[in-house]
Amino acid sequence: MTSATAHNGTEPTIVFPKQWKRRHLLDLESLTAEEITILLDVAQQLKEITQNCRRKVPLLTGKTCANLFFENSTRTRNSFSLAAKRLGADTVEFNSSGSSVAKGETFVDTAKTIEAMGVDWVVTRHGTPGTPHLLARELGCSVLNAGDGPHDHPTQGLLDMLTVRQHRGSIAGLTVALVGDIAHSRTARSNIWGLSKLGAHVIICGPPTLVSPRWTELGFEVAHHLDDILPRCDVLNLLRIQFERQRARPFPSVHEYAALYAMNGERMRKAKDDILIMAPGPINRGVEITPEVADGPHSVILEQVNNGIAVRMAALWLLAGANDRN
Amino acid sequence: MQQIPPSNLLIENGRLIDPSQKLDRVGRLLISDGLISAVDPSDGDLPASIQRIDASNQIVAPGLVDLGVEMREPGFEEDETIRSGGLAALAGGYTSVLCTSNTSPCVDSPGAVEFVRQKAAKAAGAKVHVIGCVSKGGEGEQMAELGLLAEAGAVAFSDTPKSMPNDALLKRALEYCRMFNLPIIDRPEVPDLANNGVMHDGQTALVLGLKGLPTEAEDLAVARDVRLAEATEGRLHVGPVSTMGAVDMIRRVKARGIQVSASVCPHNLCLSDEELRCFDARFKVHPPLRSQRHVETLRHAVIDGTIDAIQSGHMPRSREKKMNDLDLSPFGAATLETTLSTIITYLINQRSMDWMTAIDRLSTAPAKIAGVQGGTLKVSSAADVVVIDPSSRWTVDGNQFVSRCNSSTLDGCQLDGIVRLTIVDGEIRHDNS
Numbered sequence: 029m030t031s032a033t034a035h036n037g038t039e040p041t042i043v044f045p046k047q048w049k050r051r052h053l054l055d056l057e058s059l060t061a062e063e064i065t066i067l068l069d070v071a072q073q074l075k076e077i078t079q080n081c082r083r084k085v086p087l088l089t090g091k092t093c094a095n096l097f098f099e100n101s102t103r104t105r106n107s108f109s110l111a112a113k114r115l116g117a118d119t120v121e122f123n124s125s126g127s128s129v130a131k132g133e134t135f136v137d138t139a140k141t142i143e144a145m146g147v148d149w150v151v152t153r154h155g156t157p158g159t160p161h162l163l164a165r166e167l168g169c170s171v172l173n174a175g176d177g178p179h180d181h182p183t184q185g186l187l188d189m190l191t192v193r194q195h196r197g198s199i200a201g202l203t204v205a206l207v208g209d210i211a212h213s214r215t216a217r218s219n220i221w222g223l224s225k226l227g228a229h230v231i232i233c234g235p236p237t238l239v240s241p242r243w244t245e246l247g248f249e250v251a252h253h254l255d256d257i258l259p260r261c262d263v264l265n266l267l268r269i270q271f272e273r274q275r276a277r278p279f280p281s282v283h284e285y286a287a288l289y290a291m292n293g294e295r296m297r298k299a300k301d302d303i304l305i306m307a308p309g310p311i312n313r314g315v316e317i318t319p320e321v322a323d324g325p326h327s328v329i330l331e332q333v334n335n336g337i338a339v340r341m342a343a344l345w346l347l348a349g350a351n352d353r354n
Numbered sequence: 355m356q357q358i359p360p361s362n363l364l365i366e367n368g369r370l371i372d373p374s375q376k377l378d379r380v381g382r383l384l385i386s387d388g389l390i391s392a393v394d395p396s397d398g399d400l401p402a403s404i405q406r407i408d409a410s411n412q413i414v415a416p417g418l419v420d421l422g423v424e425m426r427e428p429g430f431e432e433d434e435t436i437r438s439g440g441l442a443a444l445a446g447g448y449t450s451v452l453c454t455s456n457t458s459p460c461v462d463s464p465g466a467v468e469f470v471r472q473k474a475a476k477a478a479g480a481k482v483h484v485i486g487c488v489s490k491g492g493e494g495e496q497m498a499e500l501g502l503l504a505e506a507g508a509v510a511f512s513d514t515p516k517s518m519p520n521d522a523l524l525k526r527a528l529e530y531c532r533m534f535n536l537p538i539i540d541r542p543e544v545p546d547l548a549n550n551g552v553m554h555d556g557q558t559a560l561v562l563g564l565k566g567l568p569t570e571a572e573d574l575a576v577a578r579d580v581r582l583a584e585a586t587e588g589r590l591h592v593g594p595v596s597t598m599g600a601v602d603m604i605r606r607v608k609a610r611g612i613q614v615s616a617s618v619c620p621h622n623l624c625l626s627d628e629e630l631r632c633f634d635a636r637f638k639v640h641p642p643l644r645s646q647r648h649v650e651t652l653r654h655a656v657i658d659g660t661i662d663a664i665q666s667g668h669m670p671r672s673r674e675k676k677m678n679d680l681d682l683s684p685f686g687a688a689t690l691e692t693t694l695s696t697i698i699t700y701l702i703n704q705r706s707m708d709w710m711t712a713i714d715r716l717s718t719a720p721a722k723i724a725g726v727q728g729g730t731l732k733v734s735s736a737a738d739v740v741v742i743d744p745s746s747r748w749t750v751d752g753n754q755f756v757s758r759c760n761s762s763t764l765d766g767c768q769l770d771g772i773v774r775l776t777i778v779d780g781e782i783r784h785d786n787s
Contacts, residue, residue: 134677136677156679156681157562157564157633157680158633158679158680159633161633162679177563177681179562179563179564180563214563217561217563243560245557246557246560
């Protein structure tokens with residue numbers, strides 16, 4: 029599978045990048061800038077080959093992708109399923125409710141059972157950080173992390189970066205602010221690692237109860253007042269407040285949070301003319317973003333969704349290629 | 355059970371180290387009738403029938419004493435039993451261990467104390483001393499019958515691994531225990547601040563997205579504990595401790611002459627929270643692996659005596675429990691069989707701690723804190739002795755442990771120092787020659 033063709037054996041083709049060796053995609057923290065760039069380049073090519081992720085190309089025919097989701101998900105699971113199907117692979121869906129996990133089976137045993145059915149990739153989402161890493165040690169097939177607690181969500185980080193790159197050509201030199209519930213956000217961490225590796229200046233913004241000062245020790249800019257940093261930003265990524273992960277409410281009220289951090293029309297007037305507004309979704313309209321901004325001309329939220337399929341196709345194809353070469 | 359009469363043992367050519375009499379020299383040790391009968395006896399004083407042990411290039415020291423080992427029986431025999439824990443202790447060079455009260459049912463009645471003592475007597479492992487609960491049911495509300503527990507043989511009281519949540523109860527218990535002259539042991543942690551954390555709350559937890567156990571959860575509990583010890587003049591032992599803040603507080607109250615002792619676990623002296631980067635639950639231990647600054651501070655504190663004792667922190671948990679992800683896996687690891695080698699490898703052989711200090715922290719000091727036999731090679735004391743081959747190297751393999759628990763933070767590591775013999779009351783109970 030070093031190269032493949034679409035359109036019934038005619039142009040265009042895609043060449044497997046020899047530098048790609050990884051069999052698993054567990055987090056963006058451990059990837060190099062080169063590897064991230066390969067993923068983005070391949071995603072871009074696959075997006076074009078599949079005509080905006082709408083056509084099917086038989087790059088992965090005969091392979092099977094298992095979605096092993098131990099936490100609720102709509103967009104990510106469907107996005108992975110579509111990505112696999114667009115490349116001709118079969119999919120197996122697994123939900124933790126009503127399964128053996130509910131009967132006391134450990135998730136490793138569940139994963140091994142699914143693997144024994146003959147799958148090539150396990151796409152997993154779990155509430156505990158490190159569970160994909162644990163599966164990667166226990167399973168023979170490729171493991172893709174579709175979100176492990178607040179730790180990492182590599183394909184989300186990649187699709188955010190792909191979206192920025194499509195609009196700006198390059199990530200390097202841009203100022204990107206991640207705003208909101210950093211403490212509980214895997215999207216934040218994926219963005220932090222991915223963007224910084226590709227040369228962006230990352231600002232982490234939110235109340236001190238959700239933004240640890242330790243990020244400064246790691247070399248990132250921390251801000252608590254959105255209005256102070258807004259004029260400098262090329263991109264804003266507005267993260268959802270994850271009420272379900274919070275043990276104690278980190279701010280007095282949603283009303284107060286919205287007043288301090290919601291991106292609204294008034295704030296848009298203080299921003300750069302070409303600012304990109306992103307949100308990983310699901311969005312809480314009126315909390316982190318008002319409808320006029322979410323649906324406004326600077327919003328690229330729906331492009332992000334489409335790019336999600338592209339980066340997931342890229343990840344599946346690259347991991348399968350590395351596996352076949354071993 | 356058939357009683358085998360204790361024989362006469364002469365351990366020759368070994369380096370005798372005994373902090374209780376500041377003894378550090380090559381010599382010979384005579385053991386008769388279960389007691390140390392002479393240091394460097396002349397040939398004329400030797401009994402006719404005698405077993406000679408050549409301990410050339412080896413260390414001969416009082417057997418190790420542990421201030422808090424979880425034996426898990428009754429109630430959690432899949433993790434450990436009094437027998438397997440007692441034998442694991444022997445393999446680690448321990449001749450006496452205090453066993454914690456957090457069994458099911460817990461040790462809050464004289465009958466429960468008696469159960470442990472009887473089981474231990476049959477096991478022929480290390481000597482097992484019982485820690486009774488401070489509170490009824492270990493629930494931290496009402497004081498347990500401490501006097502009756504003491505009468506049944508409890509040597510200390512603790513609700514460990516839980517910290518005492520109720521300030522008033524801790525104060526009352528410290529006051530009340532003065533009439534038995536027995537210590538209260540508190541594992542310091544404010545539950546509200548520790549709330550469901552799985553690892554040290556630091557940079558690594560931030561990056562990994564794992565819930566943190568903040569140092570202030572321990573610092574605040576230590577501050578409360580030592581202040582109550584001062585107010586009541588009760589006997590208090592805090593431990594294991596793991597933070598710079600705890601060390602600082604203990605150092606300051608000791609300087610004021612307040613009677614408080616403290617202990618530390620070996621993993622907190624050699625490993626940092628960076629180990630969790632692989633997300634392996636075998637590094638989920640309590641106290642948690644802290645950052646390197648805490649590790650360095652704890653090393654200095656145990657060397658300078660601010661921290662009096664090293665305790666294994668043995669918290670055995672079965673394989674199936676530890677196989678889980680980091681949220682579901684319980685805290686705990688098997689440490690009895692690696693503690694001595696850890697101290698040799700990371701402290702003695704790094705030339706930061708001498709043998710005399712090490713044996714004091716592992717044996718003499720904990721024996722004194724708990725008020726139990728051991729920790730000495732003085733003539734007429736119980737012959738609880740360990741013979742250590744300090745230069746042999748071995749690779750830790752949890753599956754080879756005597757303990758029922760195979761989870762170790764040091765699995766696969768090479769450690770220096772092998773326990774050659776463990777002698778309890780003059781009887782060789784562990785022989786790895």
